[in-house]
Amino acid sequence: MTAVRTAAVIGAGSQGAVHAFGLSHIPNLRIVAISDVDQVAATALAARHDAQAYTDVERLFAEQRVDLLSVCAPAAAHPVIVALALAHGVTAIHCEKPMALTYGEARRLVETAAAHGATLTINHQRRFDRMHRAVRERVAGGAIGELLGAQGYCANLFDWGSHTIDLLRLHLGDPTATSVLAQIDVAARKRVYGAPTETAGVATVRFDSGIDAVITTGRDEPLHPLGHNGIVIQGASGRVDVFGGRAVIHADGELPVEILESVGEEFRIELGGVDPAVIEQTALALADLVHSAETGAAPVLAARHGLAAAEIVFAAYESSVRRGLVRLPLDVFDNALQRGLDEGLWAPATEIVSTY
Structure with a gap:
């Protein structure tokens, strides 16, 4: 090489x-x-x-x-x-x-x-976060039993959601998505780093492992008692909550185990x-x-991991426009959110230019 x-x-x-x-x-x-x-x-x-x-x-x-x-x-x-x-x-x-x-x-x-x-x-x-790596090792080792499902919470699908989806896939063992059923709202013409995003939404992703992940988006109201951005991994004998640099493993019959995000001293710079x-x-x-x-x-x-996350994002937008289930692999190559805006599917009342 x-x-x-x-x-x-x-x-x-x-x-x-x-x-x-x-x-x-x-x-x-x-x-x-x-x-x-x-x-x-x-x-x-x-x-x-x-x-x-x-x-x-x-x-x-x-x-x-x-x-x-x-x-x-x-x-x-x-x-x-x-x-x-x-x-x-x-x-x-x-x-x-x-x-x-x-x-x-x-x-x-x-x-x-x-x-x-x-x-x-x-x-x-x-994926290089020390906390997430520790959580992945414990989940893969059976700390919460057989995996049953997962939830993700974030400000929007397109930007924050790409991280959320990638982390859900990581902790579920990187399965392949087979379908997406979603609905989004575009109450404002919102752009994050110049890209259009929804103002709120919910998407259910079915993976080839038979596990579903549900992703909820928005920034106006708290999405989860533990915070705006995070994930929950559900197992047959417990769950893991990961929010704000703190992971807590709840296993049946055991005290909660806390794992905090840590960083090497050489990276504590401004x-x-x-x-x-x-x-x-x-x-x-x-x-x-x-x-x-x-x-x-x-x-x-x-890049295949990044593309897998992108496929789920764009499939969620496509599902919202179709008002129905989208089976994967995705065979529509535009951005359905932008298409819906162009066609007047949503009538945003205000405009938001944001970084999240």
């Missing part, structure tokens, strides 16, 4: 800074370029890592040899950026979630990377107020991508 020696970051916001920090901690890897449409942001982050600043991605690839690319731009830009990177010989790409604005574009990201022989990962970095756990998880994900690209080993955040 090809050695990974140079890296670039597209997007110099808070998450771009997180990716750059992670890349800077990988031995024998040098950050050569930072790009952002905001010249000031690009220059500031590039200076921090002794890299060249760009506002033009095409110029970056024309002037720099890049082995690994971190894509931290909004989802709408992902297809163009990834296509350019692959055309210029980038062999490893770590792309922020959500993958793309439509299911078709998300699929093409994966297919095009595979056609070029490149390794593509999607930054569902919570990067625009970013959670240190996210900094550590992203750094581990990037190091794992380098290892994968150089050895051929399957990466933990393989």
Whole structure:
């Protein structure tokens, strides 16, 4: 396999800074370029890592040899950026979630990377969270008995939901979704990082294991007594609640076991107020991508996991538009939420521009 020696970051916001920090901690890897449409942001982050600043991605690839690319731009830009990177010989790409604005574009990201022989990962970095890894080990070891079901709670499906779905799949053993039945509300024309999302919703996902997961979304009212964002894994002899950096395992006949989110001391730094756990998880994900690209080993955040989450999100939107069950694999490649808005299916009364 090809050695990974140079890296670039597209997007110099808070998450771009997180990716750059992670890349800077990988031995024998040098950050050569930072790009952002905001010249000031690009220059500031590039200076921090002794890299060249760009506002033009095409110029970056024309002037720099890049082995690994971190894509931290909004989802709408992902297809163009990834296509350019692959055309210029980038062999490893770590792309922020959500993958793309439509299911078709998300699929093409994966297919095009595979056609070029490149390794593509999607930054569902919570798979590297120490707490979630400990919970996964205990659940897989039978701590709550046979798995019966799961619930997820988050602000919206498209952005927060991609993490929620990925974590549900992780703790259920990464099953394949076979159908989705959902309903969403779009009371406001809401955009998160430029992408349309619902204001509230509920989706039931059936997996090939026979287990159902129910995901509830919204941000106006508490979704669960333990918090807005979290998951619950149900077993025949107990359950696990994971909310806000704290997991509690309730097993029949035993006292609750608490597992707290922890982080290495080297990652307790200030990067625009970013959670240190996210900094550590992203750094581990990037190091794992380098290892994968150089050895051929399957990466933990393989693009197939990101695509599986995206398929469920877009199937939930499709189910809401159809008012019926959507069987998978999904054979509709646009974004049904946007289609429904265009067709007047919802009549949002206000507008919300948000980060969640």
